[in-house]
Amino acid sequence: MTTSPPGQLTDWKQRFERDGYVVLEDLITPDQVAMLKEALLSVEERNGFGYAKTSFEGFKTVRINNLLAYDEAFWSVPLQPSVLGLAELLLDRELLLSSLCSLTLGPGQTAQPLHEDTQQLTLPRPRPPLALNAMWALSDFTEANGATRLVPGSHKLDHSPAYGAQVETVAATMRSGSVMLFDSALWHMGGANTTDERRYALSCYYCAGWMRQQENLQLGIPRQTAAKFPRRLQELCGYGIYKGQYGHIENHDPIELLGQEGRPTVWEATDRKLQQRAADN
Ligand SMILES: O=C(O)CCC(=O)C(=O)O
Incomplete structure (x- = not known):
C-alpha cells in the first residue's frame, strides 16, 4: 500500500474540512480488493454470519464487527498510510481506532435512516472533528447499489439531523479500491441497494485519543492476537497512554x-x- 506526498494530504484535508468528506480514488489495487473480499467472505462463511437484526444496521446487511480478531488480512486496513496520515492530520497522532467492521449490503436493502455518527454526544456543533469514518469500497459504489449518501457541508451546521429525516442527499459514488473519509458530524446514511449484487465495504472508524471507542478492542480482541499486531496497530487499538496521562495501569x-x-x-x-x-x- 502506497504513501501519498505531503501536498496531497494537505489538499485532501482542505477538501475534508470544506465539504465534510473527501474521496481518495483508487487507493488500493484490484488484487488487494480481491484479497480483502475473499477474507471477508471466508470469515462470513466460517462463522455463519447472517443479516443484522436492527433497522439501523440493515435487515439485508451483513455486518461483521471486531474484524481484526477474525483474520490477519484486515490488520493492514487501519494502517493504510494515506488514510492514517490524513486521519492523524485531522485528529492528531494519538488518535484511536474506534471500530473496524464490514458493511455488506445485500440486494433489497432499503436506505438507512439519516444520521450522524456522533449524534448521541450532546456537544455543541459545529466543532473540530472528533471522529471520522474511512469507508473502503470493495465494490464500485453506485447510486443503484447503495453508495453512502451524504449532505455535503452539513458537518458545519449547528444541529444534528432529526433521525431518519428526509432531506436532499448526494450519492458518494466511487470505484472499487477507493476510500471515502467523512467527518462523524456529517449527515449521511447508507443508500438503498436496488441491484441483484451485494455492495461490499469496510468501515474503518477513527476517533480522538481521549474519546471512548465504539468497539471495546482491548477486551474484544484476544490478547494473544493483539500481541501479534504491529506496534502501531496495538497503539491504535488503545494499548497506550493518551498524552502520557490517560489509560495507564498503575x-x-x-x-x-x-x-x-x-x-x-x-x-x-x-x-x-x-x-x-x-x-x-
Ligand atoms: O453503509 C453505508 O454506506 C453507511 C453506513 C453508516 O453510515 C453507518 O452504519 O453508520
Whole structure:
C-alpha cells in the first residue's frame, strides 16, 4: 500500500474540512480488493454470519464487527498510510481506532435512516472533528447499489439531523479500491441497494485519543492476537497512554501487557526533563 506526498494530504484535508468528506480514488489495487473480499467472505462463511437484526444496521446487511480478531488480512486496513496520515492530520497522532467492521449490503436493502455518527454526544456543533469514518469500497459504489449518501457541508451546521429525516442527499459514488473519509458530524446514511449484487465495504472508524471507542478492542480482541499486531496497530487499538496521562495501569503503559516496551507517563517524562535541565546548568 502506497504513501501519498505531503501536498496531497494537505489538499485532501482542505477538501475534508470544506465539504465534510473527501474521496481518495483508487487507493488500493484490484488484487488487494480481491484479497480483502475473499477474507471477508471466508470469515462470513466460517462463522455463519447472517443479516443484522436492527433497522439501523440493515435487515439485508451483513455486518461483521471486531474484524481484526477474525483474520490477519484486515490488520493492514487501519494502517493504510494515506488514510492514517490524513486521519492523524485531522485528529492528531494519538488518535484511536474506534471500530473496524464490514458493511455488506445485500440486494433489497432499503436506505438507512439519516444520521450522524456522533449524534448521541450532546456537544455543541459545529466543532473540530472528533471522529471520522474511512469507508473502503470493495465494490464500485453506485447510486443503484447503495453508495453512502451524504449532505455535503452539513458537518458545519449547528444541529444534528432529526433521525431518519428526509432531506436532499448526494450519492458518494466511487470505484472499487477507493476510500471515502467523512467527518462523524456529517449527515449521511447508507443508500438503498436496488441491484441483484451485494455492495461490499469496510468501515474503518477513527476517533480522538481521549474519546471512548465504539468497539471495546482491548477486551474484544484476544490478547494473544493483539500481541501479534504491529506496534502501531496495538497503539491504535488503545494499548497506550493518551498524552502520557490517560489509560495507564498503575503508572505503566498498557502496551507492556503485549510484551512491548512502554512509554513513560507525563509525570516521569516531566521529571526526566527537569533532571536533564538541572544537569545542563
Ligand atoms: O453503509 C453505508 O454506506 C453507511 C453506513 C453508516 O453510515 C453507518 O452504519 O453508520
